[in-house]
Amino acid sequence: MSQHRSLKTSGSVGTKRSVLKRGERIKLLKSRGLWKEGRLPTNLPKTKPE
Numbered sequence: 401m402s403q404h405r406s407l408k409t410s411g412s413v414g415t416k417r418s419v420l421k422r423g424e425r426i427k428l429l430k431s432r433g434l435w436k437e438g439r440l441p442t443n444l445p446k447t448k449p450e
Contacts, residue, residue, distance in 0.1 A: 420449055 420428065425447050429435040434445075 416449065418449070420447060424449075 422441055422444070425444050426435060426441060428447050428450070429444070
């Protein structure tokens with residue numbers, strides 16, 4: 401069975417994602433000094449990737 405053309409990737413390898421995963425956001429907040437230990441990983445502020 402073939403894959404529908406709308407589901408295929410465009411073939412551009414190494415493109416930068418505009419959305420970070422939760423772990424990546426926490427890591428970025430820690431590096432910026434905005435993360436407090438003991439804080440829950442929910443309701444994180446929006447962050448832009450570097």
